[in-house]
Amino acid sequence: MIDFTNKPLFLAPMAGFSDLPFRNVVKKFGADVTISEMISSNALVYESSKTLHMLERSELEKPYIVQIAGGDKEILKKAVEILNKMDFIDGIDFNCGCPVNKVVKQCAGSALLNDLELFKTLVGVIKQTNKKKLTSVKFRLGFNEKYPEKMATICENLGVDFISIHGRTRKQLYSGKSDYNSIGFAKASVKIPVIANGDIDANNALEVYNITKCDGLMIGRASIGNPWIFYEIKHNKKVEEKLKKEIILTHFEEMLKHYQNQAVSIFRKHLHEYSKGHKEASAFRDEINRINDAKEMIKKIDSFF
Numbered sequence: 001m002i003d004f005t006n007k008p009l010f011l012a013p014m015a016g017f018s019d020l021p022f023r024n025v026v027k028k029f030g031a032d033v034t035i036s037e038m039i040s041s042n043a044l045v046y047e048s049s050k051t052l053h054m055l056e057r058s059e060l061e062k063p064y065i066v067q068i069a070g071g072d073k074e075i076l077k078k079a080v081e082i083l084n085k086m087d088f089i090d091g092i093d094f095n096c097g098c099p100v101n102k103v104v105k106q107c108a109g110s111a112l113l114n115d116l117e118l119f120k121t122l123v124g125v126i127k128q129t130n131k132k133k134l135t136s137v138k139f140r141l142g143f144n145e146k147y148p149e150k151m152a153t154i155c156e157n158l159g160v161d162f163i164s165i166h167g168r169t170r171k172q173l174y175s176g177k178s179d180y181n182s183i184g185f186a187k188a189s190v191k192i193p194v195i196a197n198g199d200i201d202a203n204n205a206l207e208v209y210n211i212t213k214c215d216g217l218m219i220g221r222a223s224i225g226n227p228w229i230f231y232e233i234k235h236n237k238k239v240e241e242k243l244k245k246e247i248i249l250t251h252f253e254e255m256l257k258h259y260q261n262q263a264v265s266i267f268r269k270h271l272h273e274y275s276k277g278h279k280e281a282s283a284f285r286d287e288i289n290r291i292n293d294a295k296e297m298i299k300k301i302d303s304f305f
Helices: 020-028 041-045 049-055 073-084 109-114 116-129 148-157 180-189 205-212 229-235 241-274 281-288 294-304
Strands: 009-011 033-035 064-069 091-096 134-140 162-166 194-197 216-219
Touching: 009 020, 009 229, 020 033, 020 241, 041 049, 041 064, 041 073, 064 073, 064 134, 073 116, 091 109, 091 116, 109 116, 109 134, 116 134, 116 148, 134 148, 148 162, 148 180, 162 180, 180 194, 180 205, 194 205, 205 216, 216 229, 241 281, 241 294, 281 294
Parallel strands: 009 033, 009 216, 033 064, 064 091, 091 134, 134 162, 162 194, 194 216
Antiparallel strands: none
8 A cells, every 4th residue: 555665755734735736746746645634523524515625636646645633532433434435545644743723722633742641542543443444643743842752652552554753842833943863763662654754855855764764754845836846855856947837837737627716816825835936936926916817827837937
C-alpha cells in the first residue's frame, strides 16, 4: 500500500490548500501519498455537503488518506463508520497536531497532547472502528514540553500503521525551528514507520533524513506555490521555468473542474504564492485580484510566467 523502503513523500493536510485540485497536481509531480484537508468529525457526522465535497479524490490519488479531527469518542466512532462506507478511501489519519485555538478549545487537534489518556482512548476507538487498510496519527512533539516518544509508543501499542510527527510543540505554533532531533528520538523508540514533518524543503530533505532516520517526509507549507518540490526532492534537480508554467496552468484547469464559477477567486491565493520572487509580482497580484473571467486569467498566467 505504502512502500516505506523507498522513503515516500507525503503532501501534508493543509486547510484551504490541500484540496483535490492541488493534490492532483502534486501527484503528477512526485508526491507518493496525499491526505485530505483536515475534516471535522462533527461536520462529517452531521453531513454538511461542503464536507462531503472535501472528501472527493482524484483518479491519481492512490493511496488516498482522509484526515479527521475531534475530541468526542462517540462522534469520532460515527465519523469513521461513515468513512468505512466510502470505498475510494485507503486510510484514516487522526489529527492530534492542529494548534489553532478554535480546534484546541474543542479538545481536538494538539489539545489531545495535554491529555494522553484521552489521546490513547480516541486513537484506540479509531483503530478499532476503522475497516480501511491504514490507520495513522499525526501529532506534534508535545503541548508545552517535548515528549514525542510517549505518543509514538501509545500509537505503536494500539496497532497504528504509521505516524507523522511535526517538529514543534503546540506552544510554538509555527514559530522557531522544527526540532528534527526530537523526531529522531521518537523514531528510535518505536518500530512502526515514522514520517518527519515541519520546515522541510528541497534544500534540507537529505539532512532531515540523516538526523531523524525517518521513513518518509511530509511536506506542507513549502509546497504552496511550489508543488514541483516533490519532483525536486526525488530527482535532486530544479524544475525548468517552462514546466513550472505548465504546472500552474494545469493547477488552474483542475480548479475550474472542481470549483467551476468560484475557481477564479479561489485560485488568486495560489497565484500570489506562485508569483513570489518574480519581477513585477506585486503589479501582477494587483491585476489578478480584479480578474473574474477564467479565459482572461489563463491569458494573464500565460503572459506573466
